Amino acid sequence: MEKKYKKILEKALPLYKKGRVGDVEHIKWLSRIITKYIDKSEIDYDILIPVILLHDVGYSKISRKSNCFDLDIRRLHSEEGAKIAEKILKELNYSEDKINEIKKLILKHDNWAFGDNFANEPVLKIFTNFDFMWSASKKGFGIVRKFMKMDPEEFYEDIIKSQKENEKEGRKWFNKEIENFYKQLMRERKKEFSI
Numbered sequence: 083m084e085k086k087y088k089k090i091l092e093k094a095l096p097l098y099k100k101g102r103v104g105d106v107e108h109i110k111w112l113s114r115i116i117t118k119y120i121d122k123s124e125i126d127y128d129i130l131i132p133v134i135l136l137h138d139v140g141y142s143k144i145s146r147k148s149n150c151f152d153l154d155i156r157r158l159h160s161e162e163g164a165k166i167a168e169k170i171l172k173e174l175n176y177s178e179d180k181i182n183e184i185k186k187l188i189l190k191h192d193n194w195a196f197g198d199n200f201a202n203e204p205v206l207k208i209f210t211n212f213d214f215m216w217s218a219s220k221k222g223f224g225i226v227r228k229f230m231k232m233d234p235e236e237f238y239e240d241i242i243k244s245q246k247e248n249e250k251e252g253r254k255w256f257n258k259e260i261e262n263f264y265k266q267l268m269r270e271r272k273k274e275f276s277i
């Protein structure tokens with residue numbers, strides 16, 4: 083990761099440690115994987131990477147006992163995250179334009195839960211592909227499954243159900259390679275848990 087992005091991560095990590103269980107792993111996985119599949123020439127990394135690194139930082143302001151699947155909590159963590167992002171990026175001398183764009187995207191990042199398909203937001207289109215896919219990754223499967231209190235088979239089926247919902251609401255895969263990666267992760271989980 084480039085130094086300028088590492089500085090953001092350094093400021094965000096202590097907050098993630100106070101925030102939702104598993105989010106340190108979540109953020110690290112996302113930033114590692116997304117940059118493998120999306121090139122700088124396709125999207126502005128100065129927007130995408132800060133969005134990844136800061137999108138769930140708002141959970142640091144929310145009790146660990148609250149349900150992160152509750153729609154009010156989804157809204158609240160996005161609002162708090164946008165405020166924290168502004169503070170961190172100002173400290174790092176990000177331009178006002180970029181800060182405003184990043185804040186806007188963090189505010190909207192979970193709006194898929196309200197039916198948004200991000201058709202006009204390429205950064206969120208990519209971001210959501212991977213934020214969703216975290217549940218199918220080796221670590222993410224275990225972490226999110228515990229939140230949902232489901233057994234592996236139930237959770238595997240739940241991911242398939244959510245992906246059907248994505249299709250129905252028009253949230254598309256950004257490209258074929260990313261879609262294939264999701265399918266590969268699901269095959270791995272199926273094998274891992276003998277489903």
Ligand SMILES: [Fe+2]
Nearest residue numbers: 137138191192
């Ligand atoms: Fe989120």
Ligand SMILES: [Fe+2]
Nearest residue numbers: 108137138213
């Ligand atoms: Fe997330």
